[in-house]
Amino acid sequence: MHSGDAARTLSDDLIGFRNLVRDALQKLGATEREILMLREYEVLSYSEIAEILRLPVNTVRSRLFRARMALKEHLEPATQVNRAER
């Protein structure tokens, strides 16, 4: 309800961009999203994230990579280089 109100006051470009990122984040798994948030916004180290989520550090690293690649693909579908699958 509020986001709708907000959207009307913002420019179309911004709405497009916001929706794009939000959709991309929504498509991630819960854990991947969480790892991504903890890394990007809380600027925690891999080991700190691993400690908080009780995952091995390697798992955090691979999931973070997967999350970033998924986000990148969603944000820039035209320039896909699916390196994660290689």
Add this chain to the structure above:
Amino acid sequence: MTTHPIAGDELMAYLDGELTVERAAGVAAHLEHCRECQGLAADLQRVSRRLLEWQIEESSSVLQHWLAEALQAVEEPKTDTRRKGSYLLVRPWTWAASTAAVLILVGVMVWQTGSRESERLVIPHELAQSDGAEPARLAQSMRAMLMESATSGAVGGVIGNVPQAAPAPPPEEAVQTGRPLIVRTAEMSITTREFDRTRPEVTRIVDAHDGYIAQLSMNSPSDHGRSLSATLRVPAGQLDRVFSELRKLGRIQSESQAGEEVTQQYIDLSARLKNARNTEERLTEILRQRTGKLSDVLAVEEQIDRTRGEIERMNAELKNLSNRITLATIQLQVSEECRQALRVDHSSTLGRIRNAAVEGFRGVIEGAIAILIFLLAYGPGLLILAVLVLFPGRALWKVVQQRTRPEQQS
């Protein structure tokens, strides 16, 4: 992956500064000539940048306004009930104003359709609806993140405005109304003739103004007047009145008052406490929802313990500070005036009389002894002298008398 010497997530770890020095050197060397890896590095950096941009856009303008309101709606009702007790009785207008504020806030909360949702603002607001328990946790971590970034200023200028919008959590009305917080101290030194009346009088004054005596000690040494020293705590607003009543106890020898501004200290401490509470909440939530190795569980629990210890410490510090702000401290010294002089005179008069009597008695005896000694020493000599002078004198006297007698007969 098999043909490429550097895995994608390793490259990412290199960019995040998470590799050991040796591995980082290897990746750096490879990155220099591998175009594919350069492209991937650029992609990864772009994704991070876009996420940050999105964060800043999301929290701008309208959303930030909501955030401020939501934080206010969440925080203010709590603080209001906490401070009623002390201010209610003292200032009726404050009560009226805060009632009005509560009504407005309730209105805002109703309009916001519930405080739970308003807590999930910024990014997780939308995500929250996508799945069940996860978003609440995410919301919490995002909220904590906002608090942290607000104090450290890490995530750009837009978010940096948050703490101004969010009111400081403390019970102090002054913080909300923007008045400075001041720790007041005073010292007073009095001399009095009616010392016996002083102590009950001090107790009465302090009680009448809702204060208390923090420390009191009395001295009554034998060779001085009695003295009393006390530390009084009275509500800061009553300090002047208490002071003027204390002045009536006797003659003022000295008095002084001082005030130390602690607004910034109070706000800082409150913010740190809030951050620690958020961290604790988040860790507890994680502990509840996750299962894992025993060592991991223990590690998180240890972290929680540490955070709780920190919270306890800061809580105590904040309480102490609030206490010093709400209650002013008076150092009172009372000393007795006259009794000393009277008593000292009394005892010395007796002593002097006694001493004089003893001196006199001793003088008489000394005198007698001295005369005796003189007689013993000079008596024989004087006796011989007297004999020598007396006999020729007497003979001469007789001769003179015999010569005058025949002259009278003839």
